[in-house]
Amino acid sequence: MKMFDETFSQRTRLRQFELLVEKKSIFVNAHYLAELSPYFKMLCFDDTFREAQNGRAEIEDEAYDEVIELLRFICPNSDYVINRNVTESNFPMLTHFSNLMQLRDLRRQLESYVENEVRMENYRPRDENLVEMIIEAMNASFSPSLMNIMYQKLARIDLNHIKALIKDLPDQYAQAILEGAQKF
Structure with missing residues (x-):
């Protein structure tokens, strides 16, 4: 099984949390993002949030391509390098x-x-x-x-x-x- 998907379109062993942007699924490593951001820590792990309980969140009013570009910027690529x-x-x-x-x-x-x-x-x-x-x-x-x-x-x-x-x-x-x- 491929560990990295540069489009974030497939669930992997590490990327289990689903972000829904423009009705398209993006799978992310919630633990990694929670280390980078209190926003993601709350969204993915605070039990008072329905999103954390469901393992998925909808990101409204944002462009799918821009969220993908952001993730490519802050997440490691298939060579474990962050560009x-x-x-x-x-x-x-x-x-x-x-x-x-x-x-x-x-x-x-x-x-x-x-x-x-x-x-x-x-x-x-x-x-x-x-x-x-x-x-x-x-x-x-x-x-x-x-x-x-x-x-x-x-x-x-x-x-x-x-x-x-x-x-x-x-x-x-x-x-x-x-x-x-x-x-x-």
């Missing part, structure tokens, strides 16, 4: 889940990415990606100093282009992003 490469593309999704699912080690890694990568002079993310990074970092209550690193990057962009990037965002985001970039 934790944060990029401008996966940063928003990882930040969202680190906040939602209380993945504290992941949160520290994302903060470190901002401090050590985003801050670098030669770091040049796509403008759209940077805006998404800022939105998710705002939602996750990143510290003002970390937000300023991202705002400083955004401030390098022409103000009219920033306005075009944020024109369809809800006012609270658009205003905060514009004010943040204008500080620099």
Whole structure:
């Protein structure tokens, strides 16, 4: 029997807890996830939760593909290696889940990415990606100093282009992003 399934679509000896996302089953190692997150510890093992009693939980309002991407990021692969490469593309999704699912080690890694990568002079993310990074970092209550690193990057962009990037965002985001970039 294969021990690892990179799609998490099959129950294995270790992956017995079922997450239902967009009506599709994802099987995870509840013990491993409980070690990473108080969210999963409660969801999978607190007897006051029906999910813990049933060995399955539905995750609503999240995309199946993004949950799979998160699991590939935080769980070991078939070679028992954890591939934790944060990029401008996966940063928003990882930040969202680190906040939602209380993945504290992941949160520290994302903060470190901002401090050590985003801050670098030669770091040049796509403008759209940077805006998404800022939105998710705002939602996750990143510290003002970390937000300023991202705002400083955004401030390098022409103000009219920033306005075009944020024109369809809800006012609270658009205003905060514009004010943040204008500080620099």
